[in-house]
Amino acid sequence: MTSANETGLLKKQARAAKWKSYVFPTVMLAYPVVQVLIFYFGVNINSLLLAFKLYDDAGGYTWAGFENFRTVFYELFHDPTFSAGIRNSLITLAVSVFITTPLSTLFSYYVYKRYRGAEFFKVMLVLPMITSTLVMVLTFTGFVDRFLPQFMEKHFGVNMVNLVSNTNTQLYVLLFYAVLVGFGSSSLLYLGAMNGISPEMIEAGKMDGVTPFREFIHLVVPSIYGTFGTLIIVAVAGVFTNQLNLYSFFGTGAQPQNSTIGYYLYTQTQAASVAGYPRLAAMGIIFTLIVAPVTLLVRYIINKFDPMGE
Amino acid sequence: MKTIAKKTKKDVQPRPKFSVMAVILLIGLIVYTICLLSPLLYGLVTSLKTNEDYTLNPTGFPNPLSFSNYATAFEGFYVTIYNAVGMRNIYLERMMLNSLLYALGCSFMSVAVPCLAAYVVANYKYKICNVIYVFVIISIILPIVGSLPSELQLARALGLYDNFFGLWIMSGHIRSMYFLILHATFKAFPKDYAEAAKIDGGGPFTVFFRIILPLTKTVFFTIMLIKFIEFWNDYQTALIYMPSNPTLSYGLYLFRFNTNTEYATMPMTLTGCMIVFLPILVIFLCFRNRIIGNLTIGGLKG
Numbered sequence: 001m002t003s004a005n006e007t008g009l010l011k012k013q014a015r016a017a018k019w020k021s022y023v024f025p026t027v028m029l030a031y032p033v034v035q036v037l038i039f040y041f042g043v044n045i046n047s048l049l050l051a052f053k054l055y056d057d058a059g060g061y062t063w064a065g066f067e068n069f070r071t072v073f074y075e076l077f078h079d080p081t082f083s084a085g086i087r088n089s090l091i092t093l094a095v096s097v098f099i100t101t102p103l104s105t106l107f108s109y110y111v112y113k114r115y116r117g118a119e120f121f122k123v124m125l126v127l128p129m130i131t132s133t134l135v136m137v138l139t140f141t142g143f144v145d146r147f148l149p150q151f152m153e154k155h156f157g158v159n160m161v162n163l164v165s166n167t168n169t170q171l172y173v174l175l176f177y178a179v180l181v182g183f184g185s186s187s188l189l190y191l192g193a194m195n196g197i198s199p200e201m202i203e204a205g206k207m208d209g210v211t212p213f214r215e216f217i218h219l220v221v222p223s224i225y226g227t228f229g230t231l232i233i234v235a236v237a238g239v240f241t242n243q244l245n246l247y248s249f250f251g252t253g254a255q256p257q258n259s260t261i262g263y264y265l266y267t268q269t270q271a272a273s274v275a276g277y278p279r280l281a282a283m284g285i286i287f288t289l290i291v292a293p294v295t296l297l298v299r300y301i302i303n304k305f306d307p308m309g310e
Numbered sequence: 311m312k313t314i315a316k317k318t319k320k321d322v323q324p325r326p327k328f329s330v331m332a333v334i335l336l337i338g339l340i341v342y343t344i345c346l347l348s349p350l351l352y353g354l355v356t357s358l359k360t361n362e363d364y365t366l367n368p369t370g371f372p373n374p375l376s377f378s379n380y381a382t383a384f385e386g387f388y389v390t391i392y393n394a395v396g397m398r399n400i401y402l403e404r405m406m407l408n409s410l411l412y413a414l415g416c417s418f419m420s421v422a423v424p425c426l427a428a429y430v431v432a433n434y435k436y437k438i439c440n441v442i443y444v445f446v447i448i449s450i451i452l453p454i455v456g457s458l459p460s461e462l463q464l465a466r467a468l469g470l471y472d473n474f475f476g477l478w479i480m481s482g483h484i485r486s487m488y489f490l491i492l493h494a495t496f497k498a499f500p501k502d503y504a505e506a507a508k509i510d511g512g513g514p515f516t517v518f519f520r521i522i523l524p525l526t527k528t529v530f531f532t533i534m535l536i537k538f539i540e541f542w543n544d545y546q547t548a549l550i551y552m553p554s555n556p557t558l559s560y561g562l563y564l565f566r567f568n569t570n571t572e573y574a575t576m577p578m579t580l581t582g583c584m585i586v587f588l589p590i591l592v593i594f595l596c597f598r599n600r601i602i603g604n605l606t607i608g609g610l611k612g
Contacts, residue, residue: 024430024513024514024515024518025430025434025436027515028426028427028429028430028518029426029427029430029438029442031423031426031482032423032424032426032427032442032482032483032484033427033438033442035423035479035482035483035484036445036483036484036485038464038468039461039464039480039483040449040483040485042464043457043460043461043464044454044457044460046460046463046464047456047457047459047460050459050460050463103338106335106338107335107338107339107342109335110332110335110336110339113326113332114325114326115325115326115328115332115335115336116325116328116336117336117339121339121343122602123598123602124339124342124343124346124347126594126601126602127346128346129539130539130543130590130591130594130601131350131543131587131590132542132543132545132559132562132583132586132587132590133543133545134543134545134559134562134563134566134583134586135350135353135543135562135583135584135586135587136349136350138353138562138566138579138580138583139349139350139352139353139580139583140349142349142352142353142356142576142579142580143348143349143352143353144349146368146576147352147368147369150368150369151369154369180342180345180346183342188602211329211331212326212329212331212332213329213331216331233451237451237452237453238453240453240455241453241455247546248563251563251567261455265455265456265458266458266546269456269458269459269462269550270549270550272459274463276459277459277460277462277463280456280458280459281456281457281459281460283456284454284455284456284457284458284459285456287455287456288453288454288455288456291453291455292452292453295451295452295453296451296452299451
């Protein structure tokens with residue numbers, strides 16, 4: 001009898017101890033999990049539902065089937081802002097992948113090899129990251145649109161157009177600016193990856209008489225392929241959220257032909273009332289459905305061609 | 311002995327000789343630096359000019375050097391906010407306070423919340439831990455476009471719209487690279503400390519808050535510093551979610567489109583830029599190595 005009681009007591013204690021062991025992880029995870037449930041799943045499920053609703057002042061939100069999707073598809077094929085937005089978003093991605101990425105990698109290589117001034121240039125590469133976008137944009141606009149034309153006219157007698165204000169040159173200036181401020185974060189990430197390269201491998205290359213260029217192409221690039229791939233994936237994933245700094249340059253007044261999808265969605269949301277949300281939600285879903293599989297495909301391709309994979 | 315030591319150190323890390331490639335890269339980096347610094351120097355120089363000096367001498371150096379814009383900023387750098395309560399002017403001091411509240415609160419939450427989750431995920435073997443880890447990676451990779459309207463609607467419904475508390479709550483999430491960095495930090499942390507504390511009768515809360523957290527405070531502080539800079543500079547989040555409480559950056563955005571006041575001049579706007587920029591520059595210069603070091607580590611983890 002006593003033995004049975006003791007066994008029961010032990011079982012009870014074991015159960016209590018088991019429940020007690022759940023207290024700490026439960027308390028620690030409670031807030032993060034609730035936050036995810038509300039602000040990730042809640043937001044996205046709400047976005048999905050919103051896309052199938054319409055709003056009117058009298059009845060609030062009502063089901064509307066695919067009405068918003070029909071509207072968005074119509075706009076996609078008939079509104080020139082969209083075609084310009086998609087084109088500019090893709091150009092921005094291409095510039096990021098084919099210009100910013102190679103230059104960042106090369107600049108990181110310079111710092112990694114500790115050539116003269118490497119420490120100074122490392123700080124310079126970080127500068128755009130710590131500087132407010134607005135501060136960069138305002139000083140850049142003032143410099144390009146006010147200082148340069150006046151300086152050129154005063155000292156060289158040259159009449160220079162205001163490159164930022166001029167609609168013909170605007171997009172090129174924006175892309176140049178994106179490259180200029182885009183080096184920062186990626187250069188440091190590449191540098192981090194390069195610092196992880198085995199010194200023995202570099203040393204062996206040197207003993208074989210490898211030139212810096214060959215060292216870069218055949219030893220460094222394959223070694224940082226993982227970081228390179230991650231940054232490409234992030235760039236592809238962000239293709240329809242990238243605003244190309246248009247909002248910082250022009251507020252809501254950017255030229256439609258220079259707009260990107262990211263800028264369009266942000267300005268539309270900012271200006272929209274509750275009645276405008278369903279159409280924007282439908283638009284978001286359509287662009288997500290386009291970019292999500294593309295991102296996964298790019299990820300698959302990058303992983304497939306990983307030189308260090310096997 | 312000293313000479314030998316010095317020689318050895320030099321031998322280990324010799325500065326490589328310049329090659330053709332290095333020279334080309336050096337030229338590229340010099341061009342990049344000039345393009346980057348010229349606008350910022352222009353901003354600084356113009357902020358030290360009076361409006362009269364700027365009008366007469368737009369491309370030269372300040373004559374005389376004037377700090378009056380910085381003094382005037384406290385009465386001239388203001389924005390007008392219209393909301394349900396009515397119209398009010400927000401001045402520089404208030405914007406600075408708003409920036410501090412916004413950046414401090416959000417940066418703390420954006421490290422503290424991933425920190426709590428990362429510790430459990432790294433040290434416990436429950437199924438939910440794996441689920442959370444995989445979820446974070448997927449949420450970073452998988453893009454979701456245009457969820458802003460829904461988020462705004464939800465924030466309004468939950469009473470989180472247009473107040474600091476709401477932004478603090480929303481910024482405390484685990485869907486970031488910093489969760490992965492904290493996870494790696496806790497995973498690599500020696501188990502001996504926790505075991506010793508347990509033997510001494512310490513519970514899991516004591517182990518985490520009294521032992522692990524103080525020992526990993528450097529990582530915590532560095533991530534918070536990086537996030538502080540990010541939030542201090544951010545104006546779009548405040549513009550969308552907190553329109554009645556402009557931060558310095560958001561105020562600067564409104565001020566640049568403000569043509570109504572006598573203060574809306576180029577030198578004054580660029581003074582505003584410098585007021586936003588200089589505190590962050592000071593913080594950066596003080597903690598330069600820590601910030602750059604952490605970002606580099608982030609690169610490795612990425």
